[in-house]
Every structure is written in C-alpha cells, then in structure tokens.
Amino acid sequence: APASPADPAATAAAPASSAASVTPTDGCADPAAAAQPITGTLKVGWSAALSGPLAQAVGAVIDGMKSRFAVANAAGGIGGVKLEVVARDDAFNPEKAKANVGELIQADGVHVLSTFGSGQLNAIADDQNEACVPLLFGQASVPAYRDAVNFPWTTEYLPSAEVEMAVVVAQLKQKYPDGVDVALAANQTESGQGYANGFKKAIEGSNIKIVKEAPLTDPNAAATTLKASGAKVLVDAGVTTDCLALSMAVGRAGWKPETFIQPANCVDGKTLYEPAGDAADGQQIMVWLKDPGNPIYADDPGVKQYLADLEAQGNKLPLNNYTVNGWVVGDLMVDAFTKAAASPDGLSRLGIMNAARTQSYHPPMFIDGIDWKVTPTQALGIMAFRPFAWSAEKKTFEAQGDVIDISQNYQ
Amino acid sequence: MTLLSVQNLTAGYGQARVLHGVDLTIEEGEAVVVLGANGAGKTTTMRALAGLIGFGGRVEFEGSPLAGLRPDAVVARGVSLVPQGRGTFPHLTVLENLHVGAALRRDKRGIKEDIERWCGVFPVLAERTGQAAGTLSGGEQQMLAVARALMSRPRLLLCDEPSLGLAPKIVAELFGILATINREQGVSLLLVEQNAELALALAGRVYLLEVGRVIASGTAAEFREDETVRRAYLGY
Amino acid sequence: MTPIHVRTGSAAHRGLQIAGLAAAAGALLLGATMEAFRVGQLTNVMIFAIAISGLNLATGYTGLLSIGHSAFFGLGAYTTGVMVVTYGAAPMTTIPLAVLLCAVLGFVVGLPALRIRGLYLALVTLAVGVAFPEVVRRFEDLTGGAAGLVIRSRQLAPPEWTGLTVPQRGIWLYWVSAAALLITLVLVRNLTRSRLGIAMIATRDNEIAAAASGVRLATVKTTVFGLSGAVTGLAGSLFAMYVGALSPDGSFTLLKSIELITGLFLGGAATLFGPVVGAFAVVYLPYFTADLASGHVSGVIFGAVLIAIVFLMPEGIAGVAGRFLGRFIRIAPHENQGERP
Amino acid sequence: MQMVRTTGTDRPALTVTDVTLRFGGVAALDGVGFTVAPGEICGLIGPNGAGKTTLFNCVTRIYRPDSGGVSFGDTDLARVRPHDVVRLGIARTFQNLALFPSLTVLQNTVAGAHARHQAGFAAALLGWPGTRSRQRRIEGEAMDILAELDLTDVAHRPAHGLPYGTLKRVELARALAARPRLLLLDEPAGGLTHAEVRDLGDLILRLRRDHDLGALLVEHHMGLVMSISDHVVAMEFGRKIADGTPDEVRAERRVIEAYLGKAS
Amino acid sequence: MDIFLERLFDGVTNGAVYAIMALALVVVFRSTGTINFAQGEMALFTTYLAWWLTTVGLPIWAGALAAGATGFLLGAVVERTLIRPIRRRNDMASLIVALGLFTAFNALAGLLWNSETKPMPSLFPAGLEDFFPVAGARLYWDALGVWLVVLALIAGVFFLFNRTRLGLQMRAVADNAESAALSGVPTGRILMLGWGLAGIVGSLAGVLVTPLSATQLSLTTMFPILIYASAAALFGGLDSPVGAVVGGLAIGVLEALITGYVEFIGGTLPQTAALVVIVLILLFRPTGLFGTRQLERL
Ligand SMILES: Nc1ncnc2c1ncn2[C@@H]1O[C@H](COP(=O)(O)OP(=O)(O)OP(=O)(O)O)[C@@H](O)[C@H]1O
Ligand SMILES: Nc1ncnc2c1ncn2[C@@H]1O[C@H](COP(=O)(O)OP(=O)(O)OP(=O)(O)O)[C@@H](O)[C@H]1O
Ligand SMILES: CC(C)C[C@H](N)C(=O)O
Ligand SMILES: [Mg+2]
Ligand SMILES: [Mg+2]
16 A cells, blocks of 8 residues: 555664663754653643544543542652643644644743644655654554664554454464354445554455455345355444444344454443443454453453542542543653663653663553553554453343463564 | 505615615505516516515505415415516416415315306416426416416516517406406506507506616506606507 | 724735735744754644635535545646656655646536536535545556655655755755745735625625626636646645655545645635634644543543534624724725725 | 537527427427528517426427427427537526526626637646636626616626616626627516616617527517517417517417406 | 345435434525534434433433423524624635534534444334334334334324424524514524524434444444435535435435446445435436526626
8 A cells, every 4th residue: 555654665764672761862953952851740642532523522522531640640640741631623633743743842842742643644744753752652553663674763552453453363363273164244434444454464364255345334134145155254343333324234134143353442331342232242343451440350450540549539430441541642752751760861752752662561441461562663552452342131241261471473 | 545655765686775765555356557668667666565675665565564475475465476587387387376475365166166257267277277387488487477466366466577578469368357457356457568559558557667766657548648657668 | 992994905004015025024934943853843734724725616606616636636646756766866856746736636527517516516526535645546557666765855845956964855845836826926916806706705695696797607617627737736736745745544634635624614705814814723733632641631632623613603704804904904896996805 | 528519600590490398298399390590589479387498498408309390491409418508509598597506797798708719627626827818808808788777886896786777787697798690588578667668678679789699589479579579479377379570479369368368 | 126126225224314313404404594514413412412311311312302492492592692793794604613613512412422322222023123124125113203204204204394383484584583583583583493493403413323323322322324425415505405315315225226237436435425416406406306496687
C-alpha cells in the first residue's frame, strides 16, 4: 500500500541510535529544547474527539487518565513536577487534529501528546516528530508508527492488529489442528482493514482457509452472504458497533457459527453483547485489561486499588472499559516519566522518549501474565492476550484458558 | 353607511415609501375605481388593505380597524382581494383552487352551490375542473382568480386589474359579472383598472392616484368630462 | 453622514482598489509572521476560500446547487496524494493534473444538467458526494483505501530554490495558497464581470428567458460545473499538501460539502469576497465555539451561531460588511456604462 | 461552436404551416398556418386559451409541434435549438414577465445581446483587453436602447421591485438588444394606461422603421392591434378563424362572436 | 431462493426505513415548499427521548408516543420561530438554518444523553425466534412491523393531502402562500401543522429504525438515513408520498441486491451503485418518478 512509510531511502538516512540516547534529536527543530528539564508542571496534550459519536468513549479515556494523574500528583508528582492534561476537540477529524497539535505545542506548550484514532495520528505524526514532542501511547493501531526509526518520537498503545490476529490464529490452530474454513467480515475503515490484513498474514502457511470475505458496510447482507459459505468460524474484523450489528445480523440469519471471534476493541459487554441477547452467546474475544466489573477479579489487588483510587477521585464511570484504558495509559505515562526523571537525560522530552522507548512494565490493571514491553527495536507493547467468551446467561465474559503470549515471535 | 374608510394610508417596501397618505371611502354597496399611471401605488394600496403589507394611517372596515390583521383575518372580516398577476395555485386543480377559496367556510352545501354558480358564470372553468391551474392560459387563470376570491362570499371585493390579459369579450363579460355581483348581491367593489372605459361604466365614483397620493376624486361622470383624464385614461 | 461617491474607473476608484490590495498584502505579510499553527490556520482558511469560490461559480452564480463538491475537493487531494506518494512527483507539479481531472469530473457531473434541473440535479451531485469515499476505498491499490494515504513531510519539502527546509513547509504552503487564492479571485472576477457572468446569473434567474436570449444552457452549465470542479480541485490539491494525511472518511464526506455550502452562504453567495469571508467563518467559528465550551456544548453553540448569523445578516457576512462600507463610500457606475455584478 | 447568422439585408418571412400541438386531451394548436411577411406587423388575436402563447412557444422552440412546421426564411425552425432561435433574428417578450430579477435593467438588456457575440470562457476568465472593450461596447449599445425606451433612469436598478409596466419595457429592451429581424410581443400593453398604450404603439412603429424589423403582436388591446397592424390573424381553439387586414378581421362574424363580443 | 428472499426482505426493510423518513421530508415539502435537512437530527433527538423514557421504566410504546408528541412540538416551534421569519428571504437561508439545527440537535442529544451507543428496544417482538418462515427465509415480525407502518403512513399521508381540507390547505400554502392567505387560509397555523406532522412521522421513523439499525441508537444513526431518504424523496418527485415510498424501497432493495449479487462493485460500493441507478432513471424521467410535471407556463 502506498501509505507504507517503510521507504528504504529514509531508513538509510536516519541515524543509528547514538550511544547516549536511543532517540535521535538531530531531526528536531530545536534539539536543545528537547533536552531541557521540565519543571513545575508537565503538560500532556490531547487532540481527541470530545464531540460527536465517540465523545463518550474519549471522555472516559481522558478522565481515566486524569484520575491516574491526580493520584500521582497527590503522591508528590514526578519528583515535585505536577501532571496536567490539556485536551482539544478534533471531532474525529484529521485536519482538526493537525491544527490542534500545532496549537498544543506552540501555544499551550505541552511536553507530551496523545491522541485517539489512526487518521488523527497520521495527520499529526510528522509535525510532532519534527517538533520532538513525544506522542505517547497513541490510541491507534496503524503499523507505521511502531517504526522507531522513522517515527522516533511516537509510540502506540493499542495492540497491533497483527499481533492480535496472530494470537487468534494460534488459538484456532489449537482448536482445529486439521484446519478450518473461515468467513471474514471486514469493516471498511483503516482499523477493520488492519485486522483483515493481520488475519490473512497470520494464516499464511497454515491450513486455515478464508472461504468468504464480506464487507461490513451492510451487516445484514454480510451475514447472509457469509452464512451461505458454510464456514465454521466467523472472524469479525470490525470496529466497536460493528460487533453488535454483526452478531444481531448473524443471529437473525439463523446462523450459529461454531466459533465467532470478535476484535479486542469490542470488549464492552454492556453495550455490545447484552443487547444482542442469545445471539452473542459464546463469542470470543482477546483481552489484555482486567475488567473491574468481572467477578473473577473481585479479589485482585490491582483492581481493588484501582476502584479505591477512582472512587477517591470521584470518577463516575469506574467500570467502563475506556476508563480503565485511560487509567492504564496514565499509569504507563507515570511509569515512563518516573523512569525518565531517574535517567541521565532527566525529566525532559528526550528523557521521557528514551524511557518510553525502553519501557518494560506491568501495569496492575493488565491481566497477569501480560506486560508492556518496548525496546529500541520493537515497539509493540502488548504481545499477549487472554481469550474470553461472552456468556449471554451471566451477562459477563468468562475466561477461555490461559494467556497466549507470542512475544517470542518479536524478539 | 360607510363600509371602508381609509385615512392617510402610508406604506412601502423596506426603506422605500410608496404611499404618502391615501384617503378614500367606500359606501355600502358602492363600486369604486382607482385609476393611476404605472407605479402610482395602486397595487400597494390594495395589498395594504388586504393585510399583505404593514401600513400606517387609519383603515376601518364596518367601523372597526383593519390595522394589524393578517390576510386571513381580513378575509374573515369580509374583504377579499384578487391580486394583480396570478393569484392561483398552479399545482392544484381548478376545483381545488375553488375549494381553497372557501377555506373559511364550513357550509358544505353552500360551497358546492357556489362552485356550481361560478362555473356557470365562467363556463371555461367548468370544462377544466380537473386541470392543474398552472396549465391554464393567462386569461383562464384570471377568471379562476376572480372566482376563487368570490368563493369566500366577501362583502367587499378588491380587484387589482382584473381585465389584465383578458380577451375583450371576456372583459366585457367579467365586468358584467362584477356589476351583477355588485348590484344584485350587494358586494361592494374597489377596482384598480386600466381599462378606464369599462371601469367608469361600472363604477359610481373614481379616485385618481399619482405618486402615492390621491390627486383627484369624483363621480364617474365628472371624470369622463375631464380633459386630462380623458387623454390619459380613455384615449379620446 | 453622507457617503463619499466614487465612480468606477475614476482616479479615486483606482486609488481605492490599490489601497485595498495594499491592505490585503499587508495582512498576508502580518499573517506570515505569526506562530506556525496560526500560519497553518490561515493557510486552511485560504484553501477553504478557494474551494468555496469554486462552489460559488456553480451554486452562487449559476444556481446549480451542489452537495457533491466534497468529491472535487477529494479528487484534487487524492490526485496530488497519489502522484506524490506513489510516483514521487514534486507536490507543485501535481496541481495541473489535479485541476484537470476535477474539471473533467465537473464536466461529467454537469452533463445530466442538460436534462435534469433544480433539486433533481442536486441529487446527482449527492450521488457523486456519496460515491467518492466509497470509490476511494474500493480502489485500494491506488488510493491506500480505507487505511488512508499519508504524504510524509519530506515529500512535501519546498522546492530547493526557495531555500526553505522541510519544517518550513508551512510558510511555503501559506504563500502558495495565497497566490492560488489571488489567481482564483482574479479569474472569478473576470468571468463574472464578463457577459458570461451575466449569462450564468441569467441561467440561474430564469432558464427559459436565458435560452430565448441565446444563452446555451447546456454549454454554460457543463462548463461552469467543470470550472467549479477545477477550482475546488485546486483547493483539494493544496489541502493534501496542508494536511498530509488523506482518509476517505476523514475530510471528503458529505460533511465537507455541507461545510462548503455553509461557508458560501454565511459569507455571501454570488459575491467575489463572500467565499473568503465564509472560509474564515467555517474555520474560526467552530474554533471559537470550542473555546467557549467543550464537547457537545460547543456543537449546540455552533448551531445557534449559524442560525443567528442567518437572522442577523441576511445577505451573508460579506453583504453586511459591504453595506457597512457603503455608509462611507459608494461606488457608482461610470456614466454610460454598466454597474457590474 | 456553430453560429447561425442572418446578414443585415435579408429579411426572411415567418411561415407557420399546419402546426398542431396537444397537451393531453387539449389541442392547444390545431392545424394553424399563416405567414408574417418581412417587415410586417402582424396582429395575433383570439380568446383566452386560443393558443397564441403556445404558438410563440413553438416558434421559439420551447415546445416542439406534434406536426406541421415553422420556418423563418429558408430555415426550418424544427431543426434549430432553442438558444439558436434568437441567433436567426427572432426575439421575444413574455406574457408574464420572464426577466432576471437579480440583474440590473442594463444587465438584463446586455443579456439580450448574448447571441450576437462569440462566447469564450477562456477569454472571459483571463479578462483580455479585447474582451473588456467589447464588453463596454455592448453596454454602450444597451444604454442606447434603454434611452430609446426611456429606461435610462432605472438602468442601474435591479429588475426586482420595479413597476409592472416598467418591467414590460425592460423585456422589450432585452429583445431589441438581440437586433432581431422579427419581434414576438406577447401582450406588451398589459397593465398600461391608455396614454401609455398609445405611446407603445408609436414606439413599435418607430422601432420597425429604425431597426428594420417585423413584429408578431399578441394583444387583447384592440385599439393597439387594429391601429398598428398591417395584417391580423385571429385564432380560436387552436385554429385560425380569420386572416386579413384589420378591418376585414374586425368585421368577421366569427371573430366578433368568439372574441370581440357584441359590445365591440 | 431463501438467500434471495432474505436479501429481498432486508432490502425492503431498509427501504421502508428510508421511505418513512422520506415521507417526513415530503410532508414538509408539500406543506411548506422547503426541504428540512434537520429532519433526521430532530428525529434522532426524539428517539433519544423515547429511549430515555424506557430506561426510567416506561414501555417503548409510551416512549414512542412521547417522541411523536415532542416531534410535533419541535417541528411546530422550529417552523414558527426559525423558519417562518426567513422563509421568504430565499431557499438558502432556510437551508443554513436547517444545517444549524442539524448540528445543534445532534450535539444536544449528545449533551443530554452522551454519545455512547444505546440499545434500543423494539415496538414489535424482536427476539431471535420471532419470525415466520417464508420459503426457507425468515421474515421477522419487527421487519414486517416496519413494512406495515410504511403502508399505514403512506395511506395516511395520501388521505391527508388528497381527501382532507387541511391537506388541501397545506398544498395551497406550499404552492402560493400569498394567495392562500388571501383566500382566508391561516397560513401560519398551516405551516406549523405541516412541520409538526412531519415531526411526528420523523420521530416514528426514528423509533422504528433504531432497533433494526446496525448502529442502534447513536449520534450517527440518522445521518445516512436522511441522505437516502432525501434521495428517495427526490426520486419520487418530492411532492409525491407514493413516489417517496417507491423511491425508498428502490434504494433499499437495489442496495441489498447489488451488495449480494454484484460482487465486483456490490461489496464495497453499494450506496454508489444504488444512487447511480437512481440517477440513470432520473435521466429518463427528469422530474422524478411520480412528481407532477413541472408546470411552466409563460
Ligand atoms: N416588492 C417591492 N419591492 C420594492 N419596491 C416595490 C415592490 N413592489 C412595488 N414596488 C415599488 O412601489 C411603487 C408602486 O408600485 P405599485 O405596484 O403599487 O404600482 P401600481 O400603481 O400598481 O403600478 P402598475 O400599474 O405597474 O401595477 C413602484 O415604484 C414600485 O417600484
Ligand atoms: N403546458 C401545458 N399543459 C397543458 N395545457 C396547456 C399547456 N400550455 C398550454 N396549455 C393549454 O393550451 C391552451 C392554449 O394556451 P395559450 O397559453 O397558448 O393561450 P393564449 O392564446 O395565449 O391565451 P391568453 O390570451 O389567455 O394568454 C390553453 O387551453 C391551455 O390550457
Ligand atoms: C478506538 C478506536 C476508534 C481507534 C481505532 N482502532 C483506530 O485506530 O482508529
Ligand atoms: Mg399594480
Ligand atoms: Mg397567452
């Protein structure tokens, strides 16, 4: 695809990591400023959809992060430096995101950025790399920004669709050692295509076969078409609301695939599975976060601490998956900032980026056995999942075996 | 008894004032004609009386003021206007046009009778009851407009150049009908008309409008004698 | 107070024109010295102004309502994007192709106008507007499909002779956009002051009478649609250079068309500078309402402001500004000569 | 771009042969035929709905006759596209005003001259000096026409909001700007006072003399029709019922019955 | 066969949804001569209201009634306060006001009820087993319910416009408001009623549509529906209820069948394909399928 940034010329031109630091500063407009220690407050700027259909989700993410920062600030901040969030609305529109980031950097003077959505990240990445303002844990899953050579100042939080699909295929191989026919429903946006391509790549060389692929543009039509293929497995390469629509459509078509796999972004049981009733029963999903509402974590110390902290902060949606998301991102940031402050680069943009590039951490809200791990040559972060399945009767997800870790594939 | 009395009527469009104080009266049962050159403000006067545009001055119909009433309220009081140009509903059929004209009436039988009556008076309408008004010829539409206005059974009928675009024979017939309506049914008439010959034959009294003011008034007979009026409006 | 009267073509009129140009040039120079993100905002405004000027030709002057101009904007942008990313073309060299392709598309969209009119024609443009993102997604190999097409900053480097570096591409694009806007305005002014401009308005006001006066409706409509598409496509091409990241669902949906229409009528349809004013409005109104309040509240305020402008400024902002200026200066037509539209 | 032009000297006749046109069940025109000789003023009269305007629409190609033909000189108008009719030298006014309300009176008139000049989008866009001076010349000519019709005062006012009678004259100005050989006038006297009608009659005669043109005049104002027409055609129900000199037609029994009424 | 039928049913159901919304547009156009681009978002707002009422314990039909009543009020108030003062100015002024309302109502719904997707209960039995088999395909009750509502609505709208005084007066006002006023028609009240009635139809569309919609109730549910409804209404000629319904069904069925059977384009270009077919039809019937022929007399 033309969007691929893996341009050999650019790779060759990019300098190898220097001895002192893994993050190059010679592309920066002002390299010295990047190494300037941050004092007083450390501002994290968000360009995200504060209005429109995604506003609720995005709002929960940002609030979760703010809660985490408040906890850190109450504990004295990062060596006395307080954390603050500045958010600007981009209404999920890339051109607004670009304008926002310019303003966040130049007018608001933020030290770290984050954003929500691949299109937004695409529009931002170059500017933010030139300005050498770290964009950490972007809520997107475009493969391009896992490339530390071309985008040294960017990391992504959401698990790579490729990794997720590799885990899905690993599980399918266990379940169907002799191979199986798969029907694939693909959302027609960047996220959906990422999943579809990840799945196709993961089944290469195996005897798992895609017998039919249908676009999710019209879920009913997709269900009818895919049902006719006679496949045993249905893989939904979809994004959030597709999951509900597809399960309802499949249910109404009178189809009960033996295995129905939903994407990790559809982890919200209450809005995406409950309304579908029985049709959603048994659908599988790959999970990396603890669900604070799930009884299996009732005694988990990480969850208990989380719930106590959120209550103390007056956060209204502690059980919301997006809140957990934002909290964890905040947690990862606090970890990176703390490590930076302790590093020779100190708490500077460069120090933070270096810390984020070499970060290895287990956020308490990550499922045990799943870690965040980034090295200068590998920026995937999440490389393991635990499969869960929806129980329509209990209205909750139930674990389906142990964590599947494929990090050895990405050494 | 005075049916309509207009004193110092002023009106205009936006900033531009068109009427600078028009005075006129119509007695019960009278037929009155307004003459005036192009752009004198005849249409503007009629539109003000019908409630289509705001105005200043005193206008009283049957002793109570018309100021501030909307057009439908004016119709309810018994004043009906046949506007200059096309006052029809082009996408509605002829029959529907007539029914709309009776919007304020509830007497189904009476409406039916009236429709039959006016179709009898304008036979061309009877032939075209199901045709969309917009496809009628110009003259046919003019007749429909008059019939439509009559459907509300007005006490005062305002007609803005009803003869415009009508064939001479139809004009003669129309004026005959107007005369009948006036004399036999007691509907008073206020007529703006360029066909002064016929208008003077019909009307008892005349007002002459120039640049938004009444510059002369009198009986039809007096006007026919007047040299300048004859030259400008009668053509002899 | 009584306004000063100035006749067109007189020395005073010339003087006024020169003063206006000088003021515009001064404003541009001032803009160029601002912070980079402000320069970016102004670039965005100028790009919008060009796009809306294109729409103005079809919708404002000729009365051909188009809800499909997002497609021209998108085609211009994607032409530049694909040429730069896939074929390694220099951004500026892609402009002629973008403009040409959009002119052709505009002409084709205009063809049904030979038979279909008014709101029915709007349906044709609607189809084009709906189709564009779908088509981009369909031809993934060329366009990058749903995943989008990203032009990297180094591919947008200013030409060498300028001596500007990659991070300075913002200011380069600012001046390129300013030049493009200037050229657009001059062309639109020439066109609308010519007898063809009169033919366009005649077509809008009364087709039958226009045809009876010898106006070839078919030629006028298809050509105007072509020109209109070309101008909006020019804006699209510049937009690709501005934003760098093209995605079919991001900037090229019907919502973009709605934004352009809003800009056109807020600014003032069928006026030369209306689109410029409208572009300021569509870029800065949401920006300021977002500052007033966050999230959905800003959406409510934006809607309310839009309605308020319609109520307070019936002829668009440019019209009101014109009337305000008219209190001080009146331009009267030269004797024995026409006042131009 | 194809241009159909007539030279200044040839003066073609308008020939209507056996034209029929139906709308649903109504035969608006039913085998009408007559000729308007070059330079002649021909009155066309008939009751409302007789088909006069429809005939105009057939000549200017807004409608296409179901059968029969209309020709102007040697040109068969059936083969001419609506916007080229005026290029042949036929210009018209409309019974119910078809002006361009947002244009000024001058611009309305300039629009009427559209057919007389080469259209060039490229030239217009670039604003070449030649284009501009031509533009000025056209405007100058239009101002002359406005002066002739006593419209100079309102030249720069938008057509919208002007009195009805004034607008009728603007239509005439627009038609004249095309420098026609034949003028089709659809009820030009509508809404005018007697004195104004008399002036209009004088004007039409003067125009014929100065501009060397003929006219087909639809009008219900008998005084006007009878005083200036060389020849009058009367219609009823889409058919021709009389054709001759004004006096002959006026005396025709069917015309009196159908149209004039006993009173006249 | 069963697959074909299932696709057909899906198409008819989607089409019926477009048709109801198109009817709302037609009611406004027929009674006031304007196109209300905010119709969809006004319906979205009242649907949120209906949803909210179900969350506080009311049955969905009560929510639907409340939505209808609110739709009526909203329509009437918007007409009276925002549209009427500027209606005469020009079409574009009302267009921009409608766009302003579009933004404002969408944001208001997001503000009051947040933007999270809401599962919407259905007016009809909507379980997985609530269908009856037709030649091997499943026809669900809730789909059938939508079909029946369309039939009832079109009958109602047709009756209103062609058989009642009110309908006649609405058409008169749309055709020539000034003459209608001069005939004694209370134009103001009629305009308000027209918008109010359209508000009811739109709200009904919203309540019926969302349980079947792929996106359930979210801030983006109505926009695409409005787009296809506009296309359907135009296709039918804007002033013809029957035309709007035929147009809506045509778009829905074309979309479903093209998606299902013409894989090369269908899979990814369903909407384009449906609209292109519509445009082609328009080329042969330039004033829509059922629209009254444009009346242009000179
Ligand atoms: N809608 C309008 N906007 C602005 N000015 C108008 C409008 N209508 C009429 N006028 C102006 O008001 C004046 C009087 O017009 P009015 O129509 O009342 O004249 P009239 O006596 O009826 O003439 P006519 O014989 O042409 O019908 C004219 O100068 C006209 O230009
Ligand atoms: N588009 C149309 N659809 C249906 N009928 C039409 C159409 N155009 C004209 N007619 C009918 O054709 C007949 C002739 O109409 P036309 O307008 O030519 O009459 P006219 O002689 O100009 O009358 P007037 O003197 O009243 O203007 C009328 O009966 C009219 O109803
Ligand atoms: C949370 C999601 C809407 C983000 C999506 N995965 C993206 O990359 O755009
Ligand atoms: Mg008048
Ligand atoms: Mg006629």
